Amino acid sequence: MAEEQARQRWTRTLIAVYGPTVLASVGFGAVIPLIAIQARALGASVGVAAFITSLTGIAQVIGDLPAGFVTDRVGEKYSIVLACLVDAAVMSVVFCSHSLPVLAGAVFCHGLTGAVFGLARQTYLTERIPLGWRARAMSTLGGVMRIGWFAGPLAAAAIINRWNLTTAFGFAAGMSLIAAIFTLTMPDLPGEGHGLEAIRQRSRADHARTLSVLRTNRRVLLTLGVGCLALQLIRAVRQTIIPLWCEAHGIPAATTSLVYSMSMGLDVLFFFPGGLIMDRLGRRWVTLPAIATMSIGLLLLPSTHQTLTIALVAALLGLGNGVSAGIVITLGADVSPTYGRSQFLAGWRLFADSGTAIGPLVVSAVAAAAGLPASALAVGAIGLAGTWWLSRYVPHRTETRV
Template sequence: MSLVGGGGAPWRRLATAIYLPTAVSFIGFGAIVPLVPLTARALGASIAEAALVVALMGVGSLIGALPAGVIADRFGEKKSLVGALFVDVACLLTCVFAPNTWVLAGAVFVTGLSGSMLSLARQSYLTVAVGLEYRARALSTLGGVFRIGSLVGPLMGAAVVSVWGLQAAYLVASGTSLLAAIVTLALPDLPVPEHEPGQPVRLAQVLRRHARTYATAGTGAAALMLVRTSRDALLPLWCEQIGLDAAATSLIFALSSGIDMTLFYVGGSVMDRFGRRWVSVPAMVIMGLCFALLPLAHSLLAVAVFAALLGLGNGISAGVVMTIGSDASPAVGRPQFLAGWRLTSGIGQAAGPLLVTAIAAVAPLAAAALAVGAIGLTGAGWLWRWVPEPSVQGR
């Protein structure tokens, strides 16, 4: 049973209760991410310790993936969202008053845990609340909101810090999370799935039952995430290698991110009308070819063209990993399944920059670009083979 099928009013209600708090909280989150290492340094951390503090957010997100599924199943998506946002408020206020690096590190780690809960609960909620015919557009819009927050957040953070100082950004972010929690209370409740009497849904049982899905479609999703995140590591390093300065590199990134941010709804519409493969596969081919050909780019214009194409591939595929996971999720045990799905794709997300770093340490940077390109092109074929196409009929 979905809350959104063909009517406009329910869709607008969900837009207010899901997308608005997501945008508000993610803008606040985007504001503080670049400031975490600076805060650690201000508290006396070394460069290595500051880098570790930043990494703890990603570690917390990975570790929190499976527990998030259990919590969402136990308390429901709406309560889990509100609870995680209040945890965010507490963590951000802790960052403001952190007396040393390790208190800051603990707060950042817990922020990663709560972020995992927020991502899973939003995906699970939309999977149930929105009819299958609109699912890809709903989840692609969610992915687009994340991208908007990543762009607007740092700009807001820079403005706040320039006027009131570093701690003020955390105060503003805690305020956005609190506002998001209040708005989320307007979410309509979802129907409760009926478990078989005496048969509680266990995480391990769900993971075992769907191990084949994780190994097939999940591997393709992880490859897509790996290729996506490699952009953030490879592009600036390549710009530096061919002699472009920081200003030119920033402009190239702005171009790529601008294109990326404007195409999420287009990708969702294509997926809903023609199928998931018609976005996931072309996106992988585009990004794979861009990375494979990047070693041929030796001018500002050439790199800008590749950056724009990477933005195209990344933009049209916004929400595709969530959509494929939602399509494969069972009615009973959905939060636990999505937890395993997020862990699988999250490993791919973390692996991208690590792969670039590892190859660049022992070989020319061009070798890293070629390796990522090969993964992209191979992953395109893998996704075409293993991504299922759901049928609206009978759902």
């Protein structure tokens, strides 16, 4: 009887955590590919449209440390609710307004809410899930986000075909609103009150100072954190360089989409096996093979010139990315201290999100100076250096910190 109740409690927890993530990710996935198109429709040049699109990543980096402050004061559950409500509001503004500055401001706010949403989910799972299940829980979190990102563009295509482009932003607002309501079903963390009482308890509690926490944990951040920055850089480059490489070789856009979708399919297929390996054998058994596989794939890319060979490299990159789903947030949870956890994870995510933002910039800079093949080789070399770096600092055994 007790076992059955425990299983029901965990089932409720997992559905309450992953449900809002799927819903919000479908909304995010629907609008992210449309930002540049909407900007162009409002009269922006190609350069301005690209800049507005990049505001999401920029805002996420800027918002990482403040997200730690918000999560620590408000709590994980209500931080997610707040992020979803604000995102629903800004997407509604885009739906109702036809102004380029409003679109830019909304995209920036979307990045800030993404920082709060991501940190609060990671902290909640770190607190709630037992260590023996942590990697599977985190990898599943990464997996359901990928499912949402995959389904979102399909939903947006159907909506645009039936109505118009701005309606997709209204759809995203609705998904964020439903995610906020769904989040209210999440169980409170042990020892916390309910509703406003939980927030009052947080406000009265002793709060760690962000800079003090980061200073205390600077060795972990400057070793393992830098390695994860390299891993995120490789992941971000994959999303940029495969479409560019296909375009450079005259592959039609429809075929390019199929190649990219196949790579994304492997992402979704391998996320849970990766988490299982991490929990059973250790984090190194996924971290090092994953970054090495993606680095080798990028080094092989300049030697591919046909659709089939490019697709094989894209598959290799998708395999490495899929099996390592959730590894960065898992490692962050493993090394996070109990006191000041939200502030530490905010700093941890700052490193990871910086890698995501830097990756496309590296491709752009090297490609402008020496061509697209050189950019693939340069990032592949960075990945191999990151593999060596992580081999020094990824722990052999999984332990928690006090």
